[in-house]
Amino acid sequence: MVADSIPARRPALPESRARRRRPVRTLLGAVLALVLAGAAPLAASAVPAAGSTDRSPVSASAVPTNSVSVAVAPVSLKPLHAGEDLYLTVTIKNGTADPIAPGTIDLYLAERALTSRSALNSWLRPEKTGKPGDLMKSEATKAPVQPDSTEIITVTVPADSVGLTTGNAWGARGIAVTLTDNGDVLAQGRGTFVWYSDEELTPVNVAVVMPIAAPEQTTGLIPEKALETFTSPTGVLTRQLEGVIDRPVAIAIDPQIIVSIRVLGSSAPPSATAWLDRLTQAKNEIFPLSYADADLSLQTQAGAATLLAPTSFDQAIDPTLFTTPTATGTPTPTATATAPPAASSTPVPSGTPTAPAGPVGGAAPTTEQLLAWNYTATDIGWPHEGSVAAADLPIFAAGGLGTTILSGSNASQSDSDITPNTAVALGAGAGTGLVMDDPLSKALRTAAASTSDDAWREAMAEVGSQLAVVSAEKPGTTRTLLATFDRGWPPSAARLSQTLDALAALSWHAPATLAAARATTTTDVTFESRTEPAERTELAKRLLVREADVAAFSSALTTPLPVTAEHRLILLSLLSNSWASQPGSWRDAVGTNLVDSSALLRSVSVSTKGPINVLGSKVDIPVTLDNTLGQAVTVRVQVVPSNGRLLVGSDVESTIEAQSARTVLVPVTSAVGNGTVTLRVTLFTPAGTMIDQPALIPINVRADWEGLGSLIFAAAVVLFFGFGVWRNILRRRRERDEPDTSTDPNATAAPPASSNTAGTEPNA
Incomplete structure (x- = not known):
């Protein structure tokens, strides 16, 4: 793709010059080194003689897989003036498994000046390969390019081959390079340089x-x-x-x-x-x-x-x-x-x-x-x-x-x-x-x-x-x-x-x-409004919700600031821009943080499991609370029964020392009937925020056991004393029925009466 046409800025090269291939000019290395020393002090390193090559191996990761690429750049960052030769470096990278046979490098100058940002960007990154421009020079490569390696060739384009004169306005110019083998184009690359004709510049x-x-x-x-x-x-x-x-x-x-x-x-x-x-x-x-x-x-x-x-x-x-x-x-x-x-x-x-x-x-x-x-x-x-x-x-x-x-x-x-x-x-x-x-x-x-x-x-x-x-x-x-x-x-x-x-x-x-x-x-x-990726925003929402949970939980702590301050610092580090280029690693880091903060929110818990037997009408149920934090916490214990067999009094507030457990007694009253009841024990901060999930404790209720035992005991007492009274009555009856002989010790008992003497008078 070419830039906007401004004919006055760059006359076309003569057709005969554009079409014929020019012989390679070989300069003495020492002469070229002196020229470059004066013309290109900003070059990163010394430039080899024209037509020479600098072969250096590169890792496979630095070369596109299974591809051949070629790039072109000016040796000097200084602008090119009229009458000056153009020194270029051509970099050939072989990312294939086979060597590239010696071929031909063709260097081109864009037909038109690059007078806008869009034209410049289109030249450097064309949507499709177009005409590279006017041919400035062709040069044969001297050695094959080995697999997974790179070769840098320095090429000198004579001033008359560049074709720019003082009549051309200053500005950016496009250059292109193609690597061909027997007429087949293996790769094409594009670059730029700046042409300057002593105009007044506005920095x-x-x-x-x-x-x-x-x-x-x-x-x-x-x-x-x-x-x-x-x-x-x-x-x-x-x-x-x-x-x-x-x-x-x-x-x-x-x-x-x-x-x-x-x-x-x-x-x-x-x-x-x-x-x-x-x-x-x-x-x-x-x-x-x-x-x-x-x-x-x-x-x-x-x-x-x-x-x-x-x-x-x-x-x-x-x-x-x-x-x-x-x-x-x-x-x-x-x-x-x-x-x-x-x-x-x-x-x-x-x-x-x-x-x-x-x-x-x-x-x-x-x-x-x-x-x-x-x-x-x-x-x-x-x-x-x-x-x-x-x-x-x-x-x-x-x-x-x-x-x-x-x-x-x-x-x-x-x-x-x-x-x-x-x-x-x-x-x-x-x-x-x-x-x-x-x-x-x-x-x-x-x-x-x-x-x-x-x-x-x-x-x-x-x-x-x-x-x-x-x-x-x-x-x-x-x-x-x-x-x-x-x-x-x-x-x-x-x-x-x-x-x-x-x-x-x-x-x-x-x-x-x-x-x-x-x-x-x-x-x-x-x-122009833009938004973050949806997945990134969703994970960040979870982090913010979790921080709100931690802040609410911290109201139970004796000194909440150390916990909330540390969590805030970790949150900020997880929201860092540096994670944006690593979505997978960031997702893992967020997941780890959510797990760790969940453990914090569960650091105060109910350890009582049950079942517990309730045998009286009014009893105190023991509930054990654990605190794994390094500081004391104050909680409010709320107990709610699953049915009406038990009645629970008001909430109980308790302070649990650091790294310890404490048992609180929750008063309950048996109501009607026997059976099972599940107590839902929930911990709240003093500010009313629920801590973790409620604990469920099974209870076996025997509400009439105390009354039945009293009746049995009373019946036993009544039977015991009644049996004693009954024995005493029997004894007294026997005593009344027996004659009293205690007043005449010499008296003898009269013989029993005979039936044949009944009604007769005894002898006097």
């Missing part, structure tokens, strides 16, 4: 922002060992800071790094305290990210009514580490940030170092002291790129973030051929947006993460071309753009300083402060 102001954040973790504070690794000479934080310190780059710092170093007191790794000292001395603009770089949009779209922030670090402080003042190289603590600096072409220092914000006179630091820093601005928010919804902006503004950094996908413009300024008004109550230039940012990020010289030159050539197009769009009109480096710094990224140096050397570029970028607004851009 493009570019504000650059670099986020400095630690890799993803789930602890809320960076562990000591990790800090030591991150701040080592080759650590990720060291490489990030080294690349931007004292350069015209605004630093977006994660406060978690500062706090994690300060909270360790005298036990902080020396490399970490030295790193913090260097940050203190930096002359860069510095503004804070959210703690742990928690995604602002993810918070609001998951249901947070306000932006989340740490509540306390007291639970993480060991007072013995602050017995004497420790020089942690931090600025004087202040609750308010300094005002943003006035717009200028150079960065504004973030403040001179003063006394540390840590312990004073041996005292442990407060939460405010741990978070304090002399920022140049504190009202800038940087949510996840391309995921900001319209409803998020008022919440950002209400949380003190009146300026939001947005990606280009969150904005649209009326004229796509003219690049607007970065600042845009977002509407009443929504603040201001700083829309980053996505193509420029992507090219800078690619350059900084490049692992080879040729890949770096290719990316930086695009950076120069992007800025050249913007500069030439509206001559005499100054524009201010925003470019950002990305989060999640790869371990292999080692070209940050080299990239920034090359950017600063471009004559059509001028460094700008973040304050200056915020001051230049445009009306040609409108906000």
Whole structure:
């Protein structure tokens, strides 16, 4: 695909020249080295002689699987002038299992100048392979390219073969390369360079922002060992800071790094305290990210009514580490940030170092002291790129973030051929947006993460071309753009300083402060609402619901702040932007957190299982409560029977000491009948929040056992005494029926009367 046609900017090459293949020009290596030394001081390494090759093996992962690719880039980032030869590097990568036989490299110049951003992007990333342009030179490769390897060939295109003269206007030009074998095209690649004819340039102001954040973790504070690794000479934080310190780059710092170093007191790794000292001395603009770089949009779209922030670090402080003042190289603590600096072409220092914000006179630091820093601005928010919804902006503004950094996908413009300024008004109550230039940012990020010289030159050539197009769009009109480096710094990224140096050397570029970028607004851009992925939002909702559960549960604790503060820090770390590129790992981390927090919510429980026999009309049922926490809890015990056989009195409140169990007695009254009853025992916090799920205790009720026993006992008593009375009556009756002989001891009993003497008188 070709760009817009502007014939005056580039006359077509003569047909005879375009069609014939030119012989390869071979220059002496020493002569070419001298030429390149003067023409290309910014090249990453010495350039071999024309036509020479640099073979270096690469891993299979660096080459597309089962493919052959070819790329082209200028050796020098300086613009090409009339009469100068064009020095190019052609990189051939063989990702197949077979060697590539020697073939032919054809170099082309785009037919038309690249006069718009859309034309430039279409040239570099065409939807389909089109005409590559006018042939400038053909050159045969001298050796096969082995499997899983790369070969870099340096080619010199003579000035007359380039075909550009002083009559061509300055700006970005497209170049293309094809690798052919016996007429068959194996691969095609495209690149750019900048042509300059001594016109008056209008530099493009570019504000650059670099986020400095630690890799993803789930602890809320960076562990000591990790800090030591991150701040080592080759650590990720060291490489990030080294690349931007004292350069015209605004630093977006994660406060978690500062706090994690300060909270360790005298036990902080020396490399970490030295790193913090260097940050203190930096002359860069510095503004804070959210703690742990928690995604602002993810918070609001998951249901947070306000932006989340740490509540306390007291639970993480060991007072013995602050017995004497420790020089942690931090600025004087202040609750308010300094005002943003006035717009200028150079960065504004973030403040001179003063006394540390840590312990004073041996005292442990407060939460405010741990978070304090002399920022140049504190009202800038940087949510996840391309995921900001319209409803998020008022919440950002209400949380003190009146300026939001947005990606280009969150904005649209009326004229796509003219690049607007970065600042845009977002509407009443929504603040201001700083829309980053996505193509420029992507090219800078690619350059900084490049692992080879040729890949770096290719990316930086695009950076120069992007800025050249913007500069030439509206001559005499100054524009201010925003470019950002990305989060999640790869371990292999080692070209940050080299990239920034090359950017600063471009004559059509001028460094700008973040304050200056915020001051230049445009009306040609409108906000485009975007949302986070549905799965990511759903998991975040579960995290926020769980935090609400933990906060409600904590009202039962004697000292709730250590529990809620630690959980908040872990939540913020799980919402970090660094997890966005690792959805699988983040899902696992969220699941682990939900399991751990469930154990916290179940740390106070009912251990009584039953069954329990109730044999009386009024009894006290023992219920044992367990507390596995490291502090005492106060709970209210509510018992509800499943039916009317038992009546339960009012709730019972009890305090359970740390790591212990306690039995409470719940009074119950038997009502009607015998049978089984299930008691539902529920624990509540003093504020009325239910703790865990209710426990069910089976009860066997024998409500009439006491009355029946009394009746049996009474009957036994009655029978016992009745039997005694009955025996006494019988005895007395016998005594009355027997004659009394106790008055005449000599008397004898009369003989029994005979029937034949009845009625006769005895003898006198």
